[in-house]
Amino acid sequence: MLLRWILGLFAAAVLATSLSEGAFAQGNPKEVFVVGDNVLVSGASAGRPLVEPQLVANPKDPNHLLGVAIVSSEPPHSPQADCAAFASFDGGRTWSRHDFRLENCGDPWVALREDGTALFTGLGPRGEIRLSRSTDGGRTWAPVPVDLGRGHDHETVILDATGGPRAGSFYVVSGRVQRNKAGRGLASVFVARSRDSGKTFAPPADIVASSLSNNALAPAVLADGALVVPFIDYQSHPGDHGGAGMLERRRVWALISSDGGQTFSHPMFVSEACGSGGGFASLAADASTRSTRDRLYLVCTNRDRDAVLVHHSADRGETWSAPVRAASSGGDVVFRRTPSIAVNKDGVVGVTWYERRKEKDGECQHVYFTASLDGGKSFLPAARVSTAPSCPDTPRNGGSAKRWAAGGDYSGLTASPDGAFHVLWADSRNGIYQLWTARVSTNMTVK
Numbered sequence: 001m002l003l004r005w006i007l008g009l010f011a012a013a014v015l016a017t018s019l020s021e022g023a024f025a026q027g028n029p030k031e032v033f034v035v036g037d038n039v040l041v042s043g044a045s046a047g048r049p050l051v052e053p054q055l056v057a058n059p060k061d062p063n064h065l066l067g068v069a070i071v072s073s074e075p076p077h078s079p080q081a082d083c084a085a086f087a088s089f090d091g092g093r094t095w096s097r098h099d100f101r102l103e104n105c106g107d108p109w110v111a112l113r114e115d116g117t118a119l120f121t122g123l124g125p126r127g128e129i130r131l132s133r134s135t136d137g138g139r140t141w142a143p144v145p146v147d148l149g150r151g152h153d154h155e156t157v158i159l160d161a162t163g164g165p166r167a168g169s170f171y172v173v174s175g176r177v178q179r180n181k182a183g184r185g186l187a188s189v190f191v192a193r194s195r196d197s198g199k200t201f202a203p204p205a206d207i208v209a210s211s212l213s214n215n216a217l218a219p220a221v222l223a224d225g226a227l228v229v230p231f232i233d234y235q236s237h238p239g240d241h242g243g244a245g246m247l248e249r250r251r252v253w254a255l256i257s258s259d260g261g262q263t264f265s266h267p268m269f270v271s272e273a274c275g276s277g278g279g280f281a282s283l284a285a286d287a288s289t290r291s292t293r294d295r296l297y298l299v300c301t302n303r304d305r306d307a308v309l310v311h312h313s314a315d316r317g318e319t320w321s322a323p324v325r326a327a328s329s330g331g332d333v334v335f336r337r338t339p340s341i342a343v344n345k346d347g348v349v350g351v352t353w354y355e356r357r358k359e360k361d362g363e364c365q366h367v368y369f370t371a372s373l374d375g376g377k378s379f380l381p382a383a384r385v386s387t388a389p390s391c392p393d394t395p396r397n398g399g400s401a402k403r404w405a406a407g408g409d410y411s412g413l414t415a416s417p418d419g420a421f422h423v424l425w426a427d428s429r430n431g432i433y434q435l436w437t438a439r440v441s442t443n444m445t446v447k
Contacts, residue, residue, distance in 0.1 A: 067085070067110070156219065157173075226316070230252055253268060253270055256316060390428045392428045
């Protein structure tokens with residue numbers, strides 16, 4: 001049964017004010033979010049915990065969704081850990097599963113072309129990037145014999161789904177540690193582009209932005225095909241671990257390439273409001289034809305991990321707004337973690353996160369969704385997506401509950417070409433982390 005979130009007089013007042021400013025198209029302000037049924041993606045029988053999901057939608061087919069996740073082990077990150085892909089061709093109602101059978105697999109990510117070609121990336125035990133390719137939308141997969149080197153972390157892959165000169169290209173992005181001639185570690189942002197659907201890659205770029213240790217975040221592609229790659233610095237030198245080496249404030253930066261990842265701009269400052277321990281910050285671009293076109297959005301949690309912050313840029317990343325609270329801090333919030341962000345075809349900005357509150361559920365948590373209809377300047381009251389509490393600390397989760405208290409360092413959120421948002425999250429309502437999904441639609445659009 002669909003859960004219709006009635007926002008009441010307060011939301012109506014917010015929307016009425018925005019409508020008076022010409023921000024929104026027609027719509028009933030009392031029914032903004034429509035949250036669909038919670039669907040179990042990973043099947044009724046769960047042998048091992050599934051964590052750290054990521055989700056993409058086919059750029060042209062709203063029924064075609066593709067997700068990936070870690071198949072965890074005990075202890076986490078042991079040789080038995082694997083990664084798996086989950087494909088749906090009916091809008092998320094039913095799913096098929098493929099296990100990659102990779103030793104100690106981590107940080108799974110996937111991108112999907114409109115013709116059904118998909119590229120999977122995952123990390124190995126020495127930081128090597130494993131690649132696998134599907135030509136049938138994620139039903140079957142074959143390894144790609146390409147060596148992109150070792151020393152990678154938080155690798156991601158993205159598709160250029162625009163109509164620009166590099167349309168259809170896949171980009172693999174990661175943080176990487178190299179050694180200079182003196183043997184000292186240097187942190188770089190690694191970018192490699194494939195022009196042939198993931199079969200081969202051009203020589204990569206390794207951008208050393210400073211002497212500080214940093215890590216790449218998930219990239220975004222603007223409407224003209226320009227690639228935007230954010231990164232975050234967090235300690236004084238690569239190889240330092242904690243203590244005096246940690247920076248007092250983490251800083252997020254952005255690089256932009258207009259030539260397919262061959263050359264990059266100077267680092268552009270984004271924010272120093274993002275904290276640690278709340279999951280990776282996430283970037284999204286508005287490639288719609290609306291007035292918000294080419295607007296960039298970055299979401300993260302604050303240092304206290306009790307608020308979700310969104311920054312926006314209206315000039316392709318050169319300057320950024322002060323952080324806006326998508327989910328404000330509150331006295332009953334224990335933590336908010338692992339936020340994700342996506343923009344639909346109408347320019348609506350969707351944000352999700354895991355949240356634990358001081359309530360009768362104790363150590364349990366839920367997944368929430370909110371949206372902005374004015375380019376990230378304000379956000380509507382949040383709707384709860386999950387219909388049952390997730391309680392990670394269980395015998396079947398074992399060490400996975402401690403390593404991933406909120407189901408991962410990132411979670412799945414995507415917008416399909418019909419404008420709907422799809423949420424994919426790790427949920428322990430059945431005593432073990434399994435993958436669940438829900439469709440969230442909104443009847444409001446941005447002019």
